Amino acid sequence: MSLLVTTHEGEFWPFSIFPMFSRGGHPWIRSHVRQVELRPGVAVWATSSDLYTLPGSPYPLREAGVNQNDIANFLFKTDSWSGRRVNAMRALFGSDLESQNLMIYRVDGSLDETGSVNVVATPFLLLTPDSTHFNPRLEYPGR
Amino acid sequence: MKHHVLLDNLFGFDRPDSPGQRAFAVLFELFVLYWVVAYAWSWAWYIQRTEDVVLPLGVARYIDLSFMFNGVAPKLNAALMTLFAVVGVLRLWRGAWLACLLSFHLQYTARFCLGEISHGSNLIGLVVLGFGIAGVAFVNRNHARRFAIGFTYFFVGLGYTTAAICKLVATGLTWVNGRHLWLWVAERRVDMYSTAATFDYTFVQSLAIDSHLAATLILVFGLVAEAFGWAIWFRRSRPFAMALLIAMHLGIIWSMGISFTSNTWLLVLLAYPWARLIDRTVGRTSDVARQIVSPHGGVLTQE
Numbered sequence: 026m027s028l029l030v031t032t033h034e035g036e037f038w039p040f041s042i043f044p045m046f047s048r049g050g051h052p053w054i055r056s057h058v059r060q061v062e063l064r065p066g067v068a069v070w071a072t073s074s075d076l077y078t079l080p081g082s083p084y085p086l087r088e089a090g091v092n093q094n095d096i097a098n099f100l101f102k103t104d105s106w107s108g109r110r111v112n113a114m115r116a117l118f119g120s121d122l123e124s125q126n127l128m129i130y131r132v133d134g135s136l137d138e139t140g141s142v143n144v145v146a147t148p149f150l151l152l153t154p155d156s157t158h159f160n161p162r163l164e165y166p167g168r
Numbered sequence: 169m170k171h172h173v174l175l176d177n178l179f180g181f182d183r184p185d186s187p188g189q190r191a192f193a194v195l196f197e198l199f200v201l202y203w204v205v206a207y208a209w210s211w212a213w214y215i216q217r218t219e220d221v222v223l224p225l226g227v228a229r230y231i232d233l234s235f236m237f238n239g240v241a242p243k244l245n246a247a248l249m250t251l252f253a254v255v256g257v258l259r260l261w262r263g264a265w266l267a268c269l270l271s272f273h274l275q276y277t278a279r280f281c282l283g284e285i286s287h288g289s290n291l292i293g294l295v296v297l298g299f300g301i302a303g304v305a306f307v308n309r310n311h312a313r314r315f316a317i318g319f320t321y322f323f324v325g326l327g328y329t330t331a332a333i334c335k336l337v338a339t340g341l342t343w344v345n346g347r348h349l350w351l352w353v354a355e356r357r358v359d360m361y362s363t364a365a366t367f368d369y370t371f372v373q374s375l376a377i378d379s380h381l382a383a384t385l386i387l388v389f390g391l392v393a394e395a396f397g398w399a400i401w402f403r404r405s406r407p408f409a410m411a412l413l414i415a416m417h418l419g420i421i422w423s424m425g426i427s428f429t430s431n432t433w434l435l436v437l438l439a440y441p442w443a444r445l446i447d448r449t450v451g452r453t454s455d456v457a458r459q460i461v462s463p464h465g466g467v468l469t470q471e
Contacts, residue, residue, distance in 0.1 A: 039293025044331035049339040049348035085365035098283025113220035
């Protein structure tokens, strides 16, 4: 068992050495998906610390049958944003992408020096029915 | 020969068998069968959305998983998982549960290759491994049954105890600082809002956010509950240690909105002496039946 997990980066199901919530106070990265309309004057690439005031409306992942963990982990574990990887991300939303634009936000959470929680949502990928747009202010590995 | 105390508490191979223990073992195996089938088919449908491997887990480091993404293979594998599990329950082939474990592992690596590592299915997988080893290593069914259940006790206790140790190693005693819970609640708020497009704080979340002391006490309870995981290995302390862990999981549901459903129900099944309860109930029923047949019969007592 120890041999399996140590030679497989700590995970060889059903064995795992990754306990949840072991690093108290450690910053986290999550994701948030929104349905957006692309109109002149809408600052689609603007960051925000309030999810509720972001452009558009939340895209309910449960109704779409998509797991939130998958989107979040897909974002920060992808080491090369190849065409295949982008298509794999689009495939998760299936036919929903035929008729709407979805903005995927990267959401960073951390504790500041005073112990308060800071949350910042940064536009990461804009998926439209016919194309995928990357945030021009960010750098993407492998791209 | 005096047996080792820990082995006796985990397995109790020399203890007398009873109808209650046999009935509980059947119930336990049916519980695992249910979750194997549930995971197999829910994952099979989800895998159809997958087109690339972000995180190669387990055997995915050695084989190209793309053959699992064609819509047919995950359903075929789910059917195999189901078939092997049913064959295992019916004792038609001694290697069935091990074969089920291999299919289960493949299904897991295909389902969670998008970057997420899931913890919910680990305990069910460990029990399947326990059934698998028991099936090939023991001819005596009573011993096989006791091994599988004892094996599960061992890994449940080990898992929770090491989880507490990891928290202390990764963070130290300050892990219990309530501000850490604030940060995790904020994380879950993002997740739940993204999942359901709406979010309301639960009572426990509001309590934790309003009071640093309350948030700290919630984390202290969680750490203590996990730190006593090893007490599951001993028959006398088992119900208390597992009750603490069940309470901890209820706390995680209320404070974090994360429900490890199969995991928590497995704890409920293993925490209490259900077999003894079945024996007593059956014993009482038998007593009543005997007294109906012979009103002057003596009262029978259980051991």
